Amino acid sequence: MNSDADDKAVPWAGRVIDDEEATLSSESMDEATKRQVADQLLVDALLIESLCPQSATDREKRMNRLLASLPVESAVSSRSHAKSRRRWITSVATFAACVSLMLTFWTLAAPMSAEAAVEKSLRQAECLIDRHYELTMTGGALDQTKLDLYLRGNRLSCFHLVGPLKITAWVGVNSEHNWLAPKVGPVVVARDFSELRERLLQAADLPVQILQIADLIRFVRDDFEVTLKDDPSQHHIQARKRPGFRPLLPDHVDLWADRDTGLITRAVLQWMGPVEKIAVRTIDFKLVDETPRAVEWYDHRFHHEPDRPVIHL
Amino acid sequence: MPTTSQDLFEILAREHAPSLTAYLRAVVKDGSAVDDLFQETMLAAWRNIDTFDRSRPFGPWLRGIAAKQVLAHYRKSSKNCVYCDEVVLEQLEARLETIHRQTGDTFEEKIAGLRECMSRLPPNYRHAITARYSEGYKGQSLADHLHLSLENVKKRLQRGRQLLAECLERKWIAEANAP
Numbered sequence: 288m289n290s291d292a293d294d295k296a297v298p299w300a301g302r303v304i305d306d307e308e309a310t311l312s313s314e315s316m317d318e319a320t321k322r323q324v325a326d327q328l329l330v331d332a333l334l335i336e337s338l339c340p341q342s343a344t345d346r347e348k349r350m351n352r353l354l355a356s357l358p359v360e361s362a363v364s365s366r367s368h369a370k371s372r373r374r375w376i377t378s379v380a381t382f383a384a385c386v387s388l389m390l391t392f393w394t395l396a397a398p399m400s401a402e403a404a405v406e407k408s409l410r411q412a413e414c415l416i417d418r419h420y421e422l423t424m425t426g427g428a429l430d431q432t433k434l435d436l437y438l439r440g441n442r443l444s445c446f447h448l449v450g451p452l453k454i455t456a457w458v459g460v461n462s463e464h465n466w467l468a469p470k471v472g473p474v475v476v477a478r479d480f481s482e483l484r485e486r487l488l489q490a491a492d493l494p495v496q497i498l499q500i501a502d503l504i505r506f507v508r509d510d511f512e513v514t515l516k517d518d519p520s521q522h523h524i525q526a527r528k529r530p531g532f533r534p535l536l537p538d539h540v541d542l543w544a545d546r547d548t549g550l551i552t553r554a555v556l557q558w559m560g561p562v563e564k565i566a567v568r569t570i571d572f573k574l575v576d577e578t579p580r581a582v583e584w585y586d587h588r589f590h591h592e593p594d595r596p597v598i599h600l
Numbered sequence: 601m602p603t604t605s606q607d608l609f610e611i612l613a614r615e616h617a618p619s620l621t622a623y624l625r626a627v628v629k630d631g632s633a634v635d636d637l638f639q640e641t642m643l644a645a646w647r648n649i650d651t652f653d654r655s656r657p658f659g660p661w662l663r664g665i666a667a668k669q670v671l672a673h674y675r676k677s678s679k680n681c682v683y684c685d686e687v688v689l690e691q692l693e694a695r696l697e698t699i700h701r702q703t704g705d706t707f708e709e710k711i712a713g714l715r716e717c718m719s720r721l722p723p724n725y726r727h728a729i730t731a732r733y734s735e736g737y738k739g740q741s742l743a744d745h746l747h748l749s750l751e752n753v754k755k756r757l758q759r760g761r762q763l764l765a766e767c768l769e770r771k772w773i774a775e776a777n778a779p
Contacts, residue, residue: 301758304629305739318687325626325691326765327758328683330714332625334733334761336618336707337714349635350617353642354610415736442735461735582736586745 300327338415347547401515404522405508407549408542412501415440417584419575420500422446426568436572441501443585457590458483460498466587468595474587477600497536500551500572506533507540521546537570550574609649612658613642618707619696623663626692627670627683637673641666659700663693698772717767725760732757 304327316324399407422434436446445459456469465480477483497503507513510533511526526540537556544551554572583589587597620641624634644665645652652661667689674684683689702710718726731737731745743750 298758300761301754304761305754305757321685321687322691323765325688326695326769327761328626328688329622329692329695330761330765330768332622333711333714334729334764335625336622337711338730338733346617349621349638350614353613353639356639356643357609357646415734439736440734442730582738583741585735586741 300324300331304328304331399515399522401513401524402508404515404524404544404549405504405513405542408522408524408544408551409501409504409508409549411544411549412438412504412551413441416577417580418500418577420572421575422498423571423573424567424569425571435575436498437580437584438500439580439582439585441499443582444499445585445590446498457587459585459587461585468587468590473596473598474591475598475600476587482600497556497570500554503540503554503556504542504551506536507542510536511540521552522549609646613645616659616662617642619659619700620662620666622707623666623692623696624670627689628673633673637666637669640669644669657697657700660693660697663696698776702772702775713768713771714764717764717771720767721760721763725756725763728753728756729760729764 300323416439418438420436420438422436424432424434434446434448436444438444443461445457445461448456448458456467458468459466460480464476464478465483466474466476467483468474475483497506507524507526511528513524513526516523516525522542522544524540524542524544526542528536528538528540538559539555539557541553541555542551543553551572552574554570556570556572558568581589617638621634621638624637624641628634628637641662645662648665652658667684671684699707699710702713704710704712718729721729728742728746731742735745737745740750743753746753746756748756
């Protein structure tokens with residue numbers, strides 16, 4: 288890399304990317320600087336695409352929108368270009384494409400394996416899309432039976448907890464820190480979730496790690512035997528824990544996923560045997576919506592008054 | 601056997617959609633404009649498929665159409681197109697062709713090197729990049745999240761992206777020179 292070019296290109300690209308200044312002029316730049324700027328712009332684009340590779344849902348929607356437009360285009364086009372279209376169809380490239388298409392169709396027609404369905408759902412769950420699940424917990428000592436869980440990809444999550452005596456709190460379990468914001472009293476922030484446990488009333492009984500759908504699917508992939516039940520409308524993945532794996536994990540997990548996108552619309556977790564540390568016997572996740580939320584929603588400050596004391600453990 | 605030109609176009613469109621999206625995202629920062637330009641580019645490609653020289657690769661042809669759509673988009677919005685410099689667009693095109701030549705069946709596999717480069721970033725830069733791109737923090741909320749000043753956050757992001765660009769370039773050169 289040219290260091291002179293870097294000196295100009297990096298902050299310039301930063302102003303375009305981070306400050307969204309679209310009125311800057313590139314006229315005074317030399318060619319090397321412009322190339323560095325292009326590299327910075329491309330890395331920014333690739334990071335957006337790669338870290339949540341443009342959710343499968345969005346990608347599919349974009350393609351469906353395009354394909355829905357094509358028949359109209361086709362009718363218009365076929366009148367004026369019928370002759371040249373025939374050349375296109377009979378070309379060597381077309382033949383190669385036909386072979387590819389046959390292979391593609393063959394692949395699509397082949398039944399998906401349970402493992403592939405799990406991977407597809409995992410990739411979908413890791414996408415940066417805000418999702419709201421309603422959880423129903425049964426058979427435990429917890430007073431509450433419902434919990435609203437909000438997720439964005441596999442890194443941000445928070446849930447609204449109703450504890451004994453109807454004491455409520457918002458709880459965040461994120462990559463950088465965990466927090467507890469009760470309705471009254473100080474807010475507590477900790478790096479390790481275990482530091483919050485004793486303050487979280489009966490939350491010691493709550494298997495927090497499986498409240499993140501992406502983590503749950505990863506456990507299913509790594510520690511469970513999976514089978515795929517035939518269902519025309521969606522994938523139904525049945526998972527049974529391998530003997531001896533992670534005693535705190537549920538014994539049975541049933542996942543229902545959208546066939547096209549892999550999006551988990553429902554998950555039912557069941558603990559069959561005697562469990563000392565987990566009070567719940569079943570947890571039923573149901574997807575409520577995918578309403579976009581501000582990223583601040585996952586921060587404790589969104590859920591309490593600004594003047595509340597905050598204790599960092 | 602599906603042999604209509606629409607079926608064939610769909611194959612090409614699906615194969616090149618990710619690189620087209622990356623190209624558009626690099627030069628248009630508004631997400632809904634990216635969606636619209638994606639549609640307009642693909643439809644223009646469909647309408648002009650007969651003019652496509654089949655002895656040449658499809659990706660550069662498609663992005664050539666995209667470049668015209670981007671210029672038209674900026675003309676319509678009366679904004680000065682800082683990204684539309686010929687050298688900038690040429691460099692983007694060259695980089696995306698380099699990506700296209702990488703090992704892998706899908707665009708995601710071809711840019712797998714980016715994740716490797718991410719894992720090699722010094723932790724400060726990696727955390728800033730992760731919070732910005734994985735978690736979606738921006739501006740002041742990103743600064744608050746990382747407990748840094750806004751200026752420091754911007755510098756970390758800039759330096760992080762620069763290190764990633766350098767790392768990718770080294771990888772691409774190494775792959776090109778591999779026997």
